[in-house]
Amino acid sequence: MVERNPVLTIICHLILLAGAALVCLPLYFAFVAGSHTGAEMNQVPFPLLPGDQFVENAGKAWQQGNFSRVFFNSFVVTLGIVFGKIATSIIAAFAITYFRFPFRRTAFWLIFISLMLPVEVRILPTYEAVADVAGPVRWALDVLGISSVIATLTGYRIDAGFNWSLVNTYSGLIFPIIASATAVFLFRQFFLTVPDELCEAAKLDGTRPMKFLFQILLPLSIPNIAALAIILFIAGWNQYLWPMLFTTDKNMATAIVALKNFVPVGDSEGGWEIAMAASFFVMLPPTLVILFLQRWFAKGLVDSGK
């Protein structure tokens, strides 16, 4: 601000208040709807003040939706994705920036290409891949003629016995999502800014590469890791398409998928108050993350461009 301009300041505050209202009004109405009984909610005009049924409705939703179990699932899957993505990306970025080996750039390009195709584009074949993880292995053995050799030697048919489906397992919800080109780029970018003298000094002292990674690089990366973990947590908690396809068993659903089952379809009238109450505790974990870790979150978002 160079000079004071009261008119402009007032206009800006009005714009921001309008923006805040735009954000808050839908949330407020959802809360009002979640705090009335179904009968009260259906009256015309719609009640403008919250009722006293919110805890009641939320309790009902928690019971009906089996939320104790699906919340646990959501936490396991989300933390698995966060941890897995960060771990695999850090070591891959470390290998690409700190090691000289043949096919280094090829490896980098393989990772880079994966950035281009979001999961939504290839849901069907990926579903097949998860339902039959051993498929490519069987195919490779078939092509190489190994399976027929094994069959003649041992009488054991590999293609019959070698089946492995990840549908309805935590691994099936976590592993396909773990490979992340964005995270590899982020860490690679950061490693390139680390002074070369650190590695020189470590090598002079005879430090092994892994020790260098754990004792020098990782402590330096903590701000980046924290920022990325927040973004990944929110994205992981909120994903929908993947868990919806991969869980046919109600006990393996995530919170978001369970919530979706509460939303009334089309013209059916009942059940909105339960759905709205449920949506509040489903959005709670990511909201708390944003409220308490706002500074980190904004940094991570702008850095990773995700």
Added chain:
Amino acid sequence: MQPSEATALKGAPKGALFSGWSAGLAGLLAPSEEGLKRSYFKGTGLAAALLSPQLIILLFFFFVPSWKALSLAFVQIDPFGGKSVFVGLRNFVELFASENYRYSAWLTFWFTITQNIITLVIAGALAFAIDHIVRARYAYRTVILLPYAIAPVVTGAMWAFLFNPSVGPIAGWLHAMGLPWDPNLRPWDAVVLITMASVWNHICYDFIFLTAAMLAVPQSLREAAAIDGASQWRRFRTITVPLVMPTVFYLFIINFVYGLFDTFGIIDAVTRGGPAGSTTTLVYKVYQDGFVNLNLGSSAAQSIVLMALAVLFTILQFRALDRRVNYQV
């Protein structure tokens, strides 16, 4: 919020992307120095071990499925017998000839363009406003950021409720004004509804980027212009806008990607592609044809079309990112 100096993707192998593939391909096989630290370790075995988790997951869940998607697009599969017949480009010909698909493509185009521009305008106004005030910044920012935490499905559920013709409060007001609002029957209303919900869910994202870009505009430039007697509006127009433009361009592309791929949850919660297929975007159609109607060949062909789009947008995104980084003063 600190404006970022280095963006994650700045180090992408752009040399090979934009300056001809030949040099890039030759460089792939030779051990090169590009993007390698001046001080490095030797140890091919260890490097391979470090890379293997990432590459194995990519192989199983990315490369093999993508290859399958490619090969599925050119065959006709009997969903019950599992026999496949090679049919060449017939899936694609049928796809582009189908009225439904052409509608879906148009809908997706207009829907993404519309939500893109509305999101940018609203986020731009908010970022401009927060850049020009001193008080209550933190409070405003916290509130505006909230929707980022809210999943597309939850957003969809809330908006479906607000505008539900029988119980929704906002739908009630519209009816009171004499408007025949009904997204369950009227296609146009349904399209408007998913557009509004998508914008609401995405404003915060653009807002964060634009705020960071405006913060990065050097104060010294503004002050120098002020001393030269430029009004506040003129300073904004001639200093802030040009410096923020690369970020706007970048967001324009990101919003496209969001509209194409990330609105699945909203559509599934609000309209399920209805009424009468009027809100079936390209991604939703892939899901419906593949998982609901079991038309595997067509679904795979649609996946290929989307893949081409995704690759195009990724390349554009990198070019935009490049400019965004280089323009930083």
